[in-house]
Amino acid sequence: MAFSEGKFTTKDIAEKPDLFLSGHRACAGCASATVLRLIMKATRGPTIVTNATGCMEVASTIYPYTSWAAPWLHTAFETAGANASGIETALKILRKKGRIKDEQVDVIAFAGDGGTFDIGIQALSGAVERGHDFLYVLYDNEAYMNTGIQRSGGTPLGAFTTTSQAGSAVPGKLENKKPIADIMVAHDMPYVATAAPYYWKDLIVKARKGIEVNGPAFLHVFAPCPRGWRSDPAKSIELSRLAVETCIFPLWEAVNGEYQLSTPSKVIALAPQKKKPVKEYLQVQGRFRHLFTPKYEKIIDEIQRLTDERWNRLLKRCGMTPPAKTA
Amino acid sequence: MKSAVKQEVLGLNGDEAVAYAAKQSDIDVVAAYPITPQTIIVEKLSEYVANGEVNTEFMCTESEHSAMAACLSASATGARTFTASASAGLALMHEMLFVTSGCRAPVVMAVANRALSAPLNIHGDHSDTMAERDSGWIQIYAENAQEVYDSIFQAFRIGEHLDVQLPVIVGLDGFTLSHTLENVQVLPDDIVKKFVGIRQLPTVLTHEGKTVPYRLDPSNPMTMGPVAMPNYYFEFKRQQEEAMRNALKVIQQVHEEYAQLSGRRYGDGLLEQYRLEDAEIVVVCLGSTGGTVKTVIEELRAEGVKAGLLRIRAFRPFPVEGIVKALGKAKAVAVMDRSMSFGGNGGAVCSEVRHALYDVQFHPYVADYIYGLGGRDTSPSQIRKIYEDLRKIVQTKHVDEPIKYVGLRE
Incomplete structure (x- = not known):
């Protein structure tokens, strides 16, 4: 694969005209909006975008306004994969028949965690199985934020949402997050990666790889949501860094199924003392506030245990040795 | 032709x-x-x-x-x-x-x-x-x-x-x-x-003021399928109508x-009329049942019965004008519905036909016949029975049963 890694300089990115424009109605501190803007900086040429129903669709296209300087289509909540399939297939045949310009047009699908982990997984899985050439970007704010913070398959253990409430009997969400990116790797697809907006260059390079790769690519992007996470709107990007540093959201790529850690997570793998406790990440978010009470504090240990378990499994997949168990 | x-x-x-x-x-x-x-x-x-x-x-x-x-x-x-x-x-x-x-x-x-x-x-x-x-x-x-x-x-x-x-x-x-x-x-x-x-x-005017074909085109970016709030949604729907x-x-x-x-014609494309010019009793139906009805009409005509058929080819858009014209002079009409509208006032086709005829001054009697659900066969003799019902309705000037089920065990 010929990747454009390293081609991006800050100057390149700054000078490239935006395709996701300001004026949208995303909340203050919304990381998803930043993610979209950065990813649209990664395009290599003519691009068509499709968006599942969700925060970004609603915030960017309230008629008669639009934030999109690229052609953009929304059809429904669970259809991002099917939309990309239809667009890519139409482009292929129309080009073949000489009805449109004979040029490469890339297709990017954006969907949130609800539209990906839950209602849209079937269409996504089908599109990947059929091998359409497109980049699917999951902007993961870990709940149905557009409808007002309801739990999704992407909501982590212990988090408060309006449908996984924390009360005297139940400590927030009882189940852990679905390992969606691993599920996509299991599709035997050519490119899967995780990214976080704090590591913006890593994010852009991965998006570009996903665009350039022949066939389907899946990018799981961590996108803190101050409204839903009850966190400081000024700290969204910092939170995405903490998620990586605590190994709650490690950064990696799987090229043709071969896992490899990306630099920010590799640094932690090589120097385990740099791995921060999950507590540091949890304590700055109101959605985990109830865990810092005597009744539920054991759940923090459980989150730490699950995080370590997933991290160690990832290290093995990347051909690295997990640290020996202490105590 | x-x-x-x-x-x-x-x-x-x-x-x-x-x-x-x-x-x-x-x-x-x-x-x-x-x-x-x-x-x-x-x-x-x-x-x-x-x-x-x-x-x-x-x-x-x-x-x-x-x-x-x-x-x-x-x-x-x-x-x-x-x-x-x-x-x-x-x-x-x-x-x-x-x-x-x-x-x-x-x-x-x-x-x-x-x-x-x-x-x-x-x-x-x-x-x-x-x-x-x-x-x-x-x-x-x-x-x-x-x-x-x-x-x-x-x-x-x-x-x-x-x-x-x-x-x-x-x-x-x-x-x-x-x-x-x-x-x-x-x-x-x-x-x-x-x-x-x-x-x-079709061509549309983009936000950049260009007139371009309505499609997803990177040279002429367009937002399709946006959010429309109460201030715009209604107009979109009116345009569809x-x-x-x-x-x-x-x-x-x-x-x-x-x-x-x-060389093939199906009425005017919206409605097909069969022996309707002088028909007094008319069956209205959709789809393949039309063929069976036509056979029965030929038999009835040979017996001197003024029977006719109106086959609705386009159900959406519903050709109200044509239906009024075609049925306005009939004495009794049987509408055949091959689906149920549970709890409704008859099947979908009958509801609409009856509604279309409401404003006709001397409108025909209308009866609904639910038939053929789940592939149940509808025979010429059953259609014949429907026409017999219609004759009775004309004679008695009364519709006994506004909704009937054809060939059903009760």
């Missing part, structure tokens, strides 16, 4: 007639999912693709929901798109049917009409498409495999017409039409190609143009 072109006669069932017509329609993208009784359509299309007989991208999606989403997206990209479905498959598409018509994507879909579960039943009735009558799709019901074949071409021309820009369903009765072999006259490929042409796109009104005229125009070409 003589045709201007030489036509070949092929032995095709309704599904094969759909596939053959689709093959000749220069379709760009097919996205579909198999379901009885339409499966032969997608199998045939797959065969055409495998043999290189068509220049079409054929996508087997993992569900009907995705099939419709993919058709809509391909259509938004500028492609002529086609799919086929039935029953549960159409029901699964329900959400996307509204999105497709709302996005004004002229997707054409053949529906091999089939009953809805539960209990599971694969046989013919109109429950599936009647449940979608408010989804913003044009609905055309065919009487036989020949009409199925002819209607597919017309569907593309109607849906893609610049004054319409709406998706179109062509309904064919499951098994009765989909799986029954008939002689079908087919037009030569080049003649059809000329008739359907290449999909023309306007397009449906325009379709009334376009269906007739396209039908007439095709009739000139093929």
Whole structure:
């Protein structure tokens, strides 16, 4: 694969005209909006975008306004994969028949965690199985934020949402997050990666790889949501860094199924003392506030245990040795 | 009526007639999912693709929901798109049917009409498409495999017409039409190609003030399928209704143009009238039942009974004017409904026909006959019984039972 890694300089990115424009109605501190803007900086040429129903669709296209300087289509909540399939297939045949310009047009699908982990997984899985050439970007704010913070398959253990409430009997969400990116790797697809907006260059390079790769690519992007996470709107990007540093959201790529850690997570793998406790990440978010009470504090240990378990499994997949168990 | 072109006669069932017509329609993208009784359509299309007989991208999606989403997206990209479905498959598409018509994507879909579960039943009735009558799709019901074949071409021309820009369903009765072999006259490929042409796109004014074709095009970026708040949504819906009104005229125009070409005519394209000029008692129905009714009418006419048929070919848009004209002078009308509207005031077809006749000063008596659910056969003798009922209604000037069930164990 010929990747454009390293081609991006800050100057390149700054000078490239935006395709996701300001004026949208995303909340203050919304990381998803930043993610979209950065990813649209990664395009290599003519691009068509499709968006599942969700925060970004609603915030960017309230008629008669639009934030999109690229052609953009929304059809429904669970259809991002099917939309990309239809667009890519139409482009292929129309080009073949000489009805449109004979040029490469890339297709990017954006969907949130609800539209990906839950209602849209079937269409996504089908599109990947059929091998359409497109980049699917999951902007993961870990709940149905557009409808007002309801739990999704992407909501982590212990988090408060309006449908996984924390009360005297139940400590927030009882189940852990679905390992969606691993599920996509299991599709035997050519490119899967995780990214976080704090590591913006890593994010852009991965998006570009996903665009350039022949066939389907899946990018799981961590996108803190101050409204839903009850966190400081000024700290969204910092939170995405903490998620990586605590190994709650490690950064990696799987090229043709071969896992490899990306630099920010590799640094932690090589120097385990740099791995921060999950507590540091949890304590700055109101959605985990109830865990810092005597009744539920054991759940923090459980989150730490699950995080370590997933991290160690990832290290093995990347051909690295997990640290020996202490105590 | 003589045709201007030489036509070949092929032995095709309704599904094969759909596939053959689709093959000749220069379709760009097919996205579909198999379901009885339409499966032969997608199998045939797959065969055409495998043999290189068509220049079409054929996508087997993992569900009907995705099939419709993919058709809509391909259509938004500028492609002529086609799919086929039935029953549960159409029901699964329900959400996307509204999105497709709302996005004004002229997707054409053949529906091999089939009953809805539960209990599971694969046989013919109109429950599936009647449940979608408010989804913003044009609905055309065919009487036989020949009409199925002819209607597919017309569907593309109607849906893609610049004054319409709406998706179109062509309904064919499951098994009765989909799986029954008939002689079908087919037009030569080049003649059809000329008739359907290449999909023309309407032009729209972009935010940059440019007039460009309405499609997803990186040179002229456009936002399609946005959010519309209460301040705009209503106008979008009103425009869809306007397009449906325009379709009334376009269906007739396209039908007439095709009739000139093929020599085949189905009334005015919206409604087919059979022995209706002087008819006093009239049956109204959709689809293949029309054939049975016509046979019975011939028998009755020989006996001196003034019986007639009004076959509704276009159920959406509903041709109110034509129906009033056709039935206004009848004395009694039996409307045959091949689906239920549970708890409603009769079936969907009867409700609409009766409603259309309300403003006629001396309107006929109207009775509803629910029939043929789940593929139950409807015999000529049962149709004859309906006409007998109508004669009794005329004599007694009274409708005893406004809603009757045909051939049902009570």
